[in-house]
Amino acid sequence: MILPAGDNVIATQDLVKRYPGADQAALNGLTLQVARGTVFGLLGPNGAGKTTAISTLCTLLRPTAGTATVLGHDVVREADAVRRLIGLVPQDIALYPSLTARENLRYFARMVRVPGRRIEARVSECLELVGLLDCADRRIATFSGGMKRRANLAVGILHQPEVLFLDEPTVGIDAQSRNLILERLAELNRAGMTLLYTTHYMEEAQQLCDEIAIIDAGRIIASGVPAQLVAAADGCENLEDLFLVLTGKQLRD
Amino acid sequence: MMLLLANIKKELLLLSRDRAGLLVLFVMPMLLVLVLALIQDNLFRATGETATRALFVNLDEGGLGAELGVKLEATGALELVEEFAGQKISIERARQTVFNGDYQFAIVIPPTFSANINAAAETTARGAFREEQSPLTASQLTVFFDPTVRGVYRTAVVNALQRGVLGLDIARKSEAFGRLLPEELQRSMNEQMGPFWSGGMQPKLPQLSADWTGQALIELHEESAYPEKYATLPTSVQQNVPAWTLFGMFFIVIPLAGTLIRERQEGTLTRLMTMPVGNASLLLGKVFAYLLICLVQFGLMLAVGKFVLPLLGTPVLEIGSAPLALLAVAISAALAACGYGILVGVLARSYDQASTFGAVSVVIAAALGGVMVPVYVMPRVMQELSVISPLGWGLDAFLEIFVRGGNLVSVLPQVAALVGFFLVCIVFASLVFRRWRRGA
Numbered sequence A: 001m002i003l004p005a006g007d008n009v010i011a012t013q014d015l016v017k018r019y020p021g022a023d024q025a026a027l028n029g030l031t032l033q034v035a036r037g038t039v040f041g042l043l044g045p046n047g048a049g050k051t052t053a054i055s056t057l058c059t060l061l062r063p064t065a066g067t068a069t070v071l072g073h074d075v076v077r078e079a080d081a082v083r084r085l086i087g088l089v090p091q092d093i094a095l096y097p098s099l100t101a102r103e104n105l106r107y108f109a110r111m112v113r114v115p116g117r118r119i120e121a122r123v124s125e126c127l128e129l130v131g132l133l134d135c136a137d138r139r140i141a142t143f144s145g146g147m148k149r150r151a152n153l154a155v156g157i158l159h160q161p162e163v164l165f166l167d168e169p170t171v172g173i174d175a176q177s178r179n180l181i182l183e184r185l186a187e188l189n190r191a192g193m194t195l196l197y198t199t200h201y202m203e204e205a206q207q208l209c210d211e212i213a214i215i216d217a218g219r220i221i222a223s224g225v226p227a228q229l230v231a232a233a234d235g236c237e238n239l240e241d242l243f244l245v246l247t248g249k250q251l252r253d
Numbered sequence B: 001m002m003l004l005l006a007n008i009k010k011e012l013l014l015l016s017r018d019r020a021g022l023l024v025l026f027v028m029p030m031l032l033v034l035v036l037a038l039i040q041d042n043l044f045r046a047t048g049e050t051a052t053r054a055l056f057v058n059l060d061e062g063g064l065g066a067e068l069g070v071k072l073e074a075t076g077a078l079e080l081v082e083e084f085a086g087q088k089i090s091i092e093r094a095r096q097t098v099f100n101g102d103y104q105f106a107i108v109i110p111p112t113f114s115a116n117i118n119a120a121a122e123t124t125a126r127g128a129f130r131e132e133q134s135p136l137t138a139s140q141l142t143v144f145f146d147p148t149v150r151g152v153y154r155t156a157v158v159n160a161l162q163r164g165v166l167g168l169d170i171a172r173k174s175e176a177f178g179r180l181l182p183e184e185l186q187r188s189m190n191e192q193m194g195p196f197w198s199g200g201m202q203p204k205l206p207q208l209s210a211d212w213t214g215q216a217l218i219e220l221h222e223e224s225a226y227p228e229k230y231a232t233l234p235t236s237v238q239q240n241v242p243a244w245t246l247f248g249m250f251f252i253v254i255p256l257a258g259t260l261i262r263e264r265q266e267g268t269l270t271r272l273m274t275m276p277v278g279n280a281s282l283l284l285g286k287v288f289a290y291l292l293i294c295l296v297q298f299g300l301m302l303a304v305g306k307f308v309l310p311l312l313g314t315p316v317l318e319i320g321s322a323p324l325a326l327l328a329v330a331i332s333a334a335l336a337a338c339g340y341g342i343l344v345g346v347l348a349r350s351y352d353q354a355s356t357f358g359a360v361s362v363v364i365a366a367a368l369g370g371v372m373v374p375v376y377v378m379p380r381v382m383q384e385l386s387v388i389s390p391l392g393w394g395l396d397a398f399l400e401i402f403v404r405g406g407n408l409v410s411v412l413p414q415v416a417a418l419v420g421f422f423l424v425c426i427v428f429a430s431l432v433f434r435r436w437r438r439g440a
Helices: A050-057 A079-085 A101-111 A116-129 A145-156 A175-190 A202-208 A226-232 A239-247 B002-017 B019-049 B064-074 B091-099 B113-130 B151-196 B210-214 B236-250 B253-266 B268-273 B279-312 B323-347 B351-369 B380-388 B390-402 B412-437
Strands: A008-017 A027-035 A039-043 A065-070 A086-089 A163-167 A194-199 A211-216 A219-224 B052-058 B078-081 B105-109 B142-145
Touching (some): A050 A163, A050 A194, A101 A116, A101 B002, A116 A145, A175 A194, A194 A202, A219 A239, A226 A239, B002 B019, B019 B279, B052 B151, B064 B105, B078 B151, B113 B151, B142 B151, B253 B268, B279 B412, B323 B351, B323 B390
Antiparallel strands (some): B105 B142
16 A cells, blocks of 8 residues: 555546547546545536546546556555445435335445444434435335435445545535535534545535536646635636636537 | 345345336246146147047938048047037038138038949949059048148148048948959959850859958057157146246346346446445345246246146146256256346346347247247257257256156256356356456
């Protein structure tokens, strides 16, 4: 294990990911560091490479070139070690719709090696944390969008990972659910969990993130503390202004 | 081990929540066994085991039409119906009844049947004595067929008819021969001896009887065309229950492949791949859960053959006396089906692909393996091709136990082939799975 300098829990160096048959690289020399205990926002327009970056760091994709480490473990050579230390809240509602919330959490708790005697207690804790304990025995298929998102988050934190990756965890849900999720993420961070998080909601990133990186075409075009970045940019009042200045106003469908 | 158990439990939970899917998994194969065993039982009977009912319109003014009727019924292949509600059947009514499909055959005996046969027999016998050819007026017998009747069925009836007609033919010729012999002998002697022949002297000749016409000179011995394969041919139930049971078990390919595809589409598989859980645990969890389902299916379908089908008039399914061998074959066939399901699930890109390819490939393997038509009645080329079908291996093993009293040792080759097929499928699927997981 190689511990990154400055206690960075995530470090990438010239990371390149080129999909077969694609004209452009999805990641094109991405270099970033995420310090322990921070909430790091990875922002960018559609197709910028955010999901590819998270997938690579979560061991789902093998980079074409460059290196990436999580908590000092190389994501390719030490994928198993990385998997034990991270949690992922994917963009999809990655749950079994015909199982109840509790059944889903019990199953995933086994998969992330929560000790058998602790499973029931930990499942209840996580359900309570996301406000779903009362409907724990309802099937996921009967949940609203916000409830599903919260259950999706609960699975990601079952084993109290040191680093939690979140890919647009609040997309398409009501204000109440979004507020609850953001509050819980802040709590988890205060408890010492490092969060790497992608979103299209700039005000959310400004509220939650200690540090951000704006990426486009697979490379970082700006990074730093949100407030400092906004202050340094002429005519930008907030992160959204800065984002549009840096990435342009043309559609990216 | 705990991970594997958790995966098995999850799969069973998912299955238990899919009531429609469960209905398909259990009810469909049972219906398949019930319906097809019953249908094929009737077909087996229609092509030889029981008499076929046919209309018999006898317009003959002599007695030979009735005699033919007796001979036809004596073959055991035909049961003749001569009247509807106490009334003789007319030709037109017979033709219409057959055309409507109410009966499949009608045999019509013309009014001059006896007269024509007798005249023809006499002409033939006399011509034989005098070494001369005389023109014959053959008696015509008409058979109306329902146009939808299958060839094999039609052939069976025509054969029975020809047997009856041949018997009648020989009997009439022999009778004419016996009757003409003294007269022709007298005439011949007169011609040869001329004035030296005393017309008062009648030659004493042995009397001929036509009874010998009914005695067979050649005895037909029936033997299986494939005796090395089956010492005794399986009944329709012995053939159909294991055959359609295997078919049903292999249809597990579709829901099993479907779970893998749904997990990919819903994102749960992606999530699982970021967790510290091995590929073997994920894949074998599915295999063992569905293996259990297959074995329950198997048990239910044997119960249908043993207890339900006999209530509907079919023979009882005899399952032999080697329960351990039966279990080994059932487990290995179920493993083969599950392994194939996993492979299809890994290779298919969508549920539609998996369901279409899975279903078609199982139907092809079933056809090749003798599920639909027994291998022993297939053309030789198809019999040779049947060796590539896992369903064929399974069926062979079941028939070995059910029909030939096989045991664990005698079904070992088929069990090994089925387990080998499972291993090939699962290893190949694991390699593809590993490639996904390594993000290739």
